[in-house]
Structures are given as C-alpha cells and as structure tokens.
Amino acid sequence: MKSVAFLKTLTAVACVTVACSVYAQDNSAASGTAAATAAAPTAAAPASSKKVDRKLGYSVRKALSKAQGLDISNITVRSRSGAVTLTGSVPSQDQIDKAGEVAKGVAGVKSVTNKLTVVQQ
Template identity: 70%
Template sequence: MKSVAILKTLGAALCLSVACSASYAQDNSASAPAAAMAAPATSAKKADRKLGYTVRKALSKAQGVDVSNITVRSHGGAVTLTGTVPDEGQIDKAGEVAKGVSGVTSVTNKLTVMQQ
C-alpha cells in the first residue's frame, strides 16, 4: 500500500514539473512587440531630454535672460517654457532663443512676469 502512495506522489510531482517547464518554454512572441516598442520610446525620451538640456543651455548663455525660474520641457521637437522672469522683455527673448536651437520645431511660451 505504501508503495502505491509513493508512486502516485511521484507521478503527480512529475506531471507538475512537466507542466511548469512546458509553460515556461512557450514562445514569447506576444510580448515581443511590447519589447520592440520600449526601445524607441526610450530613445525618444533621451532625445527629448537632450533637446531640453540644449535649450536650457542656450537660454543660460543668452544675454539678458534670467533662467533661474525657467523650466524647459520638450516632446518631439516641441518645446514649452514655463516659469517666471523679472521683466516682460525676457519673455520674448527667451522664446526667440528657444526657437533658434537646432531641433526645435515649435515653442510654447508660458513665461510670466514675476510679481515683486
């Protein structure tokens, strides 16, 4: 009797291990498109970050623009400037500098004058 119970247990363990290894070895073609889409999204984010950094650097080098309260965001070549500047003239100047950066397709200027 004991040998029959042992054989049943071993048989069940064998079936379980075969079932687990079969599901593990299945083709992951369904997840392949998701992995392929992750790489372009990552490179697009890197390009957006790099463009934002380049615009920020150009703004910091521009004479007469205080960049301490300006945030630069970019997405696919479109740049958005947000934050505050000390005077009205810096708003237009910052927009023109951002438009002059290579890779910028459009600029949305949401800068405001800082209340003192």
C-alpha cells in the same frame, strides 16, 4: 489518503505547467521568430524618442543659460517631438520674449509654447 494523493498530483501538475511555460518563454525570446523581431523596434522607438527629447531640452536650457540678461533660475524646459514648452517665472516681460526667441533659435525646435509669467523679485 485521497486528499494527500490529490495534493501530490495537483503539485506535480503545477510544477509541470510552470516548467513548460518557463521553457516556452525562453524559447520564444531566444529564437528569431517574426513576433520577437517585430517587438524589438517598437520597444526601442520610445526609448530613442525620449533620448532625443531629453537632448533637445538640454540644448534649449543650455542656450537659455548662455543668453545675456536672462534669469533662468525659475525656468523649466520640456520637449516632446520638437515642441518645446517653457514654464516658470522671470522678473520682466522682456525676459519672457527673449526666452521664447532663444528657444526658437535652437536646432531641432519645431515650435515653442511660452508659459512664462512675470513675478517681481
């Protein structure tokens, strides 16, 4: 009998605890407290940074595709805070140099790391 009463009490305490914590989470998220307001910009900053990096990488890739005499089928473009990294392989050294120059000419590119290699096809 005592164990049944103990389990009922323990279950009631657990339910009350869960209900209070759920209410507290909803209340803090809905209210305009300083903690909730301060957390919002930091959560949005990485998302916008990734978006800018993605857009810059896309712009570089597009510029490389428009360059005459450049085989971009094996080139990967990565961007982070304006620093662009080119990796992959091309058929000649001239294309490595040209890819680096084209990437440097894209607006928003601060630096280019050219890790392209020559692979005869």
